[in-house]
Amino acid sequence: MGASLPPKEANLFKLIVKSYETKQYKKGLKAADAILKKFPEHGETLSMKGLTLNCMDRKADAYELVRRGLKNDLKSHVCWHVYGLLYRSDREYREAIKCYRNALRIDPDNIEILRDLSLLQAQMRDLSGFVETRQQLLTLKPNHRMNWIGFAVAHHLNSNGSKAIEILEAYEGTLEDDYPPDNERCEHGEMLLYKISLLEEYGFLERALEELYKKDAKIVDKLAYKEQQVSLLAKLRRFEEGEKIYRSLLSMIPDNYRYYEGLQKCLGLYSENGRYSPEEVDRLDVLYKSLRTQYNWSSAVKRIPLDFLQGEKFREAADGYIRPLLTKGVPSLFSDLSPLYDLPDKADILEQLILQLKDSICTTGGFPGSATKEPPSTLMWTLFLLAQHYDRRGQYDLGLVKIDEAIEHTPTVIDLYSVKGRILKHAGDLAAAAAMADEARSMDLADRFINSECVKRMLQADQVGLAEKTAVLFTKDGDQHNNLHDMQCMWYELASGESYFRQGDLGRALKKFLAVEKHYADMTEDQFDFHSYCLRKMTLRAYVEMLKFQDRLHSHAYFHKAAAGAIRCYIRLYDSPSKSTTEEDEEMSRLPPSQKKKLRQKQRKAEARAKKEAEDKNEEESSAGISKTGKRQHAKPVDLDPHGEKLLQVEDPLAEGTKYLKLLQKNSSECLETHLLSFELNMRKQRILLALQALKQLLKLDGDNPDSHRSLIRFFHKVSSFTTPVTDSEKLVWSVLEAERSSLSQLHEKSLIEANKSFLEKHKDSLMHRAAVAEMLYVLEPGKKPEAIKLIEDSTNNLVSIKGALGPVKEWKLNDCIAVHKLLGTVLVDPNAASRWKARCAAYFPFSTYFEGLCSSAISGSVNHKICNALENGGMNHQEAKSGVSPLNGNIETFKDLTI
Structure with a gap:
């Protein structure tokens, strides 16, 4: 580097390089200017000056100098290397790789350039090139450990594990018997574990186990050693030895669920789907009872049996698991039990159990069959658990009653307010949920989690301004946007x-x-x-x-x-x-070409001027921003487009x-939404075959989904409206469509109207399927709009009775009902039907603000509270409340008067 310069300037050039490496950029610039004063066209100095300026955020000047330097000295590997570093700093990795390759044509054995090139090849997953570069580095410097390891890893990433193992063994052959020294034991042990994991990955199991035992003394990480050992033993089906290792691991970490799973596999008692025969359940029960005596402080050993036990045994195990956690007051108990609710039978047993515990505490002050009196907090945590239970089962009114009882019992526990907000959110009252979350937040202003949950509730209620003000409480210097983005x-x-x-x-x-x-x-x-x-x-x-x-x-x-x-x-x-965009386009289209060009130039200049002003302001703030410690503070970047x-x-x-x-x-690709979006985009772009491809994926993933049915009918209805094909390409597309239509089971020898009816017969009990059929009926036959609306209105909300529950659970989901209401109002365009649907759903979802239910915050607080109490106590039903007549007081006006 700098070889063409006289000795004095050559030493200055070395100073530039050293200053760049030590981040003394001003010193490096001073040296560069001293050289350029005598040799203004020296390419390598120009390049290094540009690289230094790039580190000082002067990118435009940097690129100009580096390109000028390269132009003056195209045969300098330094100029090409610097150009590559400049591209790399801007994440232009492919361009940087080109620059490095040009540098290597000039200086093929430059280790620095080869190392930089190998990093970029690994980043861009150019694995064959990565192998080639690492091999060249190893050839040039074989006494460097990193070159051996890098070459092995390159082959591993390039799916050539056997070669990687050979390289690692060749490297070990270069080491002395007493290697490694004490300061390298950990690193060498990691290398050995990596080699053994490679042997395991590529099926050399016996060899891997032999190697593991052989290198036992040199592996420092004994936990990883045991885990690797038991993994190999399990794959070799040496289950007796594996069982001993797993029990040894459990004695070290008795709450590791993976160890219990591995132990079950070694004993032949593991099922991927969680289903076991009665005999296997008995054996598992015996196993975990014995483990419980050894690790009675472990939570996992008590929780895992709840997954496989059934009936009375499940009830006993759940009882034993829940009681101590209620006494301790563990807020996360319900989260732990939540997966069990996927099995209705277990959910029923849990409900009976929790109710029994609650009743016993209320009457005797202790748990059933126990002479010990529980502390007062146990009742509160039991009500807390019961409220979450009802929320999980969709019985929001009961959940709110229980959480209110818990709050009345102990009004200072923040978790109660958080859970109440969660129940209100699930019930559809987003504004009340946000208010309740804010109340919880105000009880502990130093808790970031509660603050974050409050912000989330506010955003769900579309209270964006309030959410921003709340989020800013936990950001640096009150700068909400930049800090949240940086984090x-x-x-x-x-x-x-x-x-x-x-x-x-x-x-x-x-x-x-x-x-x-x-x-x-x-x-x-x-x-x-x-x-x-x-x-x-x-x-x-x-x-x-x-x-x-x-x-x-x-x-x-x-x-x-x-x-x-x-x-x-x-x-x-x-x-x-957007209206403004379309208006601008219309105005632009009226102008002659010469004026259009001038207007565009004017707009570009205005944007460039605004950007330059913002950058100048940034620089001014940066130069003025000196902290109390005397260090320069970086100015915060100005957002030139805050509203998007x-x-x-x-x-x-x-x-x-x-x-x-x-x-x-x-x-x-396995997500239904991906192909729905692909279908919508390609239909709008008139890419018929791509839309067909997306449709086929939808039908393959879930042909019974309402959105899949909509897409199917819409696609072939749209295609049928096309004119007769004329060109060869149109005829080819048409032939593909005909062939594909006949291959679809949903349309085989059926018209679209028949396919729509067939879909209805198959899913007549589902609200969303009926809504999809109604929408497609309207698309196919607009004159049958009343029939389409009747299809939706004839839907019934099947109330599912759950054993042990205090009331029926609704099958309809709130979000589905909202989607149907929007369908009636915007697609079928029938305000009367939408109004009827809204009134009907207000009865089913009394807490929903969208449907303005009687118990929601959309109704005034005092009336809302009294009516809800009457509804919960059975004094009036929803229809009476809606009509304004109640057996309690004759009419709703009298009821209002009573609340004043």
Whole structure:
């Protein structure tokens, strides 16, 4: 580097490099300017100056200098390397790889460039190139441990495990017998465990076990050693030895559920679906009773039997499990029991048990059959558990009664208010739920979790302004947006994005959804530093797991929600573009071409000016921002588009939506919503074959889903309206459609009207299926709109009686009923039918603010409270309350007077 310079300037060039590495950027700039004063066109100095300026956030100047330097010295590997580093800092990895390859053509044995190239190849998953580069590094520097390990890992990632094992064994052959020294024992042990895990992964089980026993003394992590040992023994079906190891592991960590699962497998008592024969249940019961005597302080050993026990044995085990936790006052007890509610029989037993415990405490002051008096708090926690039980079973009125009793008993316990808010949310009163969560928050202003739950309830109630003010209480310097974004607080961004979408504010909704997408891009970027770190520190097993996790990163639920939300925004934007945008387009279309060009130039200049002013303001604040310690503070970036207005100014919303759809199709192909969004997008884009592909996936995943049925009927109804094909491509598409239609079982030898009727006969007891049939009947035969409405109104809410429950449980879901109401009002466009449906649902969901139920916060508080008490006590029914007549007092007006 700098070889073409005289000695004095060559030393200055070395100073530039050293200053860059030690982050003394001003010193490096001073040295660069001294060289350029004498040699203004020296390419390598120009490049290094540009690289230094890039670290000082002067990117435009940096690129200009680096390109100038490269132009002046195209045969310098330094210029190409620096250009690659510049691209790498901007995450332009493919361009950076091109620059590195050009540098290696000039200096093929440069270890620094090869190392940087290998990191980028691992980042971009260019695995064959990664293997090649690591091999070259090992050839150049075979005495470096990291080069051996990197070459092995490269082969492993490239699905060549046998070669990776050979390389690791060859590396071990270069070591002396007394290796490793004390300061490298942990790292060497990790390398050995990685090698054994490789042997296991590629089926060399006996060899892996032999290697494990042989290297026992050199492996420091004994817990990982035992886990690896028992995994190999189980796969080799040496269950007796495996059982001993699992019991040994349980003595170390008796609350690890995986160890219990492994022990059951070794004893032949494990089932993937959780179903066991009576004989297996008896054997499992004996096993866990014996384990309970050994680990009586373990929670897992008492909780696991509840999953497989049945009947009276389940009741006894549940009783023994619940009692001490109620006495201690464990708020998370219901969360622990919640999976058992998927089995109705167990839910019935739990209800009987909890009611029995509550009644016994109320009458005797203790649990049934116990002479010990319980503390007063036990009754409160029992009511707390019972309220959550009723909430889980959809009996919200009973849940609210019990939680109110608990609050009256002990009004200072915050968890009670949080759970009441949760019950109100499930019951449909989002405003009251937010108010109750805020009351819980005000009882402990230092609790971040309760504050976050309150913010979430407010966003669900579309109280975005209030939610922002509440969230700001736990952010640095009261800067809510920047801090929550920097902390990657995705639940907040998703909840606020969904709230904005419900309110029709697509700009802000898009801004929130795309912020979540940016977090996932940052997570992908964050793995970069680990490519060298993990090889150096020998955390190889964790490194490979991290890479596998990164490969499936976009299948995470939060990303799916954000991408689906963004696609829905773009679809709505396409269906009803913003008024301002359409007006601007119309005005633009009236102008002659010359004026259009001038106007666009003027707009671009105005945007550039605004951006420059914001950047200048940032720099001023940065230069002025000195902390009390004397350190310079970084200015907060200015958001040039706080309301997301620029995000709405896209020429083709569907093309933008397709970008995110491709990610969902790649990473969430098993999700029904992915293919529904694909169908909606492609139908609007007139991509008939792609829409057909999405439809086939919908029918394959769930052909009985109402949305799948809607898509099927809509697609072929739309296709039938097309004109006769003329061109060869149209004829080809038409022939494909005909062939596919005959292959679909739902339409085999049936018209669309017949298929719709057949779907109704199959699902006539389901509200949402009837609504889908009604909607499609209206699409196929608009004249039969009254019949379509009658189909919906003839639906009955089957009340399911549950053994032990104090009342019937509704089969209809609140969100389904809201969707049907919107269907009647906006699609079938019948305000009278929508009004009738609303009145009917108000009786079924009395706490729903959407339907303005009598017990909701939509009704004035005092009247609401009295009517609800009357309803709960059986003094009046919903129809009487709606009509204003009650056997209690004759009419509702008198009832109102009594509350004043």
